[in-house]
Amino acid sequence: MKQTMRQILFAAAAVGCVLTAPVTALAQGLFDPVIKVNDRVITQYEIEQRELLLGVLNVPGNRAQLAREQLIEDRLKLEATDAVGLQLGQEGIDNAVAEFANRGNLKPDQLFQLLAEAGVDRQTFLDFIVSGLGWRELIRAKYNGRVSVSEADIDKALEAISGGGSVRVLLSEIIIPVPQGREAEVQAVAEEISQIKSFDAFSNAARQYSAANSRQNGGRLDWMPITNLPPALRPLLLGLAPGEATAPLPFQDAVAVFQLRDIQETGYRAPDIAAIEYAAYYMPGGRSPETLAKAEKLRGEVDTCDDLYGVNYGQPDELLDRVSTTPAELPRDIALELAKLDKGEVSTNLTRADGQQLVFLMLCGRTPAAAGDTSREEVSMQLRNSQLESFANGFLEELRSEARITNQ
Numbered sequence: 001m002k003q004t005m006r007q008i009l010f011a012a013a014a015v016g017c018v019l020t021a022p023v024t025a026l027a028q029g030l031f032d033p034v035i036k037v038n039d040r041v042i043t044q045y046e047i048e049q050r051e052l053l054l055g056v057l058n059v060p061g062n063r064a065q066l067a068r069e070q071l072i073e074d075r076l077k078l079e080a081t082d083a084v085g086l087q088l089g090q091e092g093i094d095n096a097v098a099e100f101a102n103r104g105n106l107k108p109d110q111l112f113q114l115l116a117e118a119g120v121d122r123q124t125f126l127d128f129i130v131s132g133l134g135w136r137e138l139i140r141a142k143y144n145g146r147v148s149v150s151e152a153d154i155d156k157a158l159e160a161i162s163g164g165g166s167v168r169v170l171l172s173e174i175i176i177p178v179p180q181g182r183e184a185e186v187q188a189v190a191e192e193i194s195q196i197k198s199f200d201a202f203s204n205a206a207r208q209y210s211a212a213n214s215r216q217n218g219g220r221l222d223w224m225p226i227t228n229l230p231p232a233l234r235p236l237l238l239g240l241a242p243g244e245a246t247a248p249l250p251f252q253d254a255v256a257v258f259q260l261r262d263i264q265e266t267g268y269r270a271p272d273i274a275a276i277e278y279a280a281y282y283m284p285g286g287r288s289p290e291t292l293a294k295a296e297k298l299r300g301e302v303d304t305c306d307d308l309y310g311v312n313y314g315q316p317d318e319l320l321d322r323v324s325t326t327p328a329e330l331p332r333d334i335a336l337e338l339a340k341l342d343k344g345e346v347s348t349n350l351t352r353a354d355g356q357q358l359v360f361l362m363l364c365g366r367t368p369a370a371a372g373d374t375s376r377e378e379v380s381m382q383l384r385n386s387q388l389e390s391f392a393n394g395f396l397e398e399l400r401s402e403a404r405i406t407n408q
Contacts, residue, residue, distance in 0.1 A: 073400075283360055
């Protein structure tokens with residue numbers, strides 16, 4: 001019996017050696033380095049795990065090759081984040097996992113269960129998340145100050161796809177205030193100006209009669225899409241030849257004349273505007289030198305429409321209007337002033353209360369008709385992320401070119 005037991009134990013030990021020897025050899029093969037990126041290694045196990053993960057995510061292409069490439073990039077990214085001492089908090093990692101799971105309408109536990117059923121280790125997925133999250137944080141910190149998205153960039157992104165071009169116009173303007181009791185006199189001057197055909201003569205008249213800030217430049221305005229202008233004014237301008245001027249146009253407390261200097265049809269179609277938001281701060285004193293000086297000082301102190309709430313703090317609410325409306329519902333004089341402005345810019349050409357109040361007019365923003373339901377902030381963020389991605393790709397290529405990458 002003792003001999004039989006001894007034989008059984010010996011046989012079991014022998015079988016155990018036979019069964020465990022290949023497993024040990026396999027384990028050594030799986031966890032041996034197969035790629036070295038500078039001083040960091042990648043094992044065969046990691047490559048196979050990443051390949052399984054790519055399968056769960058339904059990533060097309062050669063997953064074995066893609067797994068190797070992604071892991072090399074992960075090592076470069078981790079080295080870069082470690083170099084600046086960037087550390088991720090557990091809360092940030094948990095939020096990233098939850099966000100990833102939510103894309104598939106899953107909770108994190110459900111996601112990990114799905115991965116486990118496919119043979120993907122929990123740590124494999126966490127390594128994947130941490131690498132991407134840390135890299136994004138590094139890129140934001142390194143390049144955020146170099147990202148620039150203009151209002152024109154957002155407008156183009158929101159533009160409705162159109163096969164045609166759009167008209168832009170080059171105008172000169174003369175805005176003449178109408179003091180009470182002098183309406184006929186101002187109208188006569190405006191009618192004389194509307195007969196001017198010479199660019200120089202119109203500029204001289206602007207310097208003499210216009211109350212607009214553009215008078216310092218002879219009334220000359222920059223190119224603008226005709227869609228920025230009030231709908232009622234567009235056909236009047238399209239009917240002019242360069243050098244011709246409109247008939248006098250009555251505004252509140254003013255009369256305006258516009259001269260067409262040039263007109264072009266462009267390949268880019270500026271979007272029609274669905275809504276315009278502006279703020280109007282009414283300053284007592286009209287166009288007196290003191291009030292104009294205060295307005296110029298204020299221009300240098302405010303950057304957004306929200307800043308005007310602080311300016312009006314402690315004063316009557318009726319001194320500040322914040323309006324969002326369609327272009328067709330804008331008063332004509334306000335519409336024309338806003339047409340010249342970009343977001344955050346200011347006009348002080350208008351008055352109210354028979355000239356007793358100066359209108360400090362600021363454009364808060366425009367919403368193109370093609371994207372009336374789309375947030376400009378969302379589009380801006382998308383454009384910023386696109387620029388950051390470009391910076392990230394360039395930085396990654398730089399890291400790759402400087403790295404020592406070898407197969408083991």
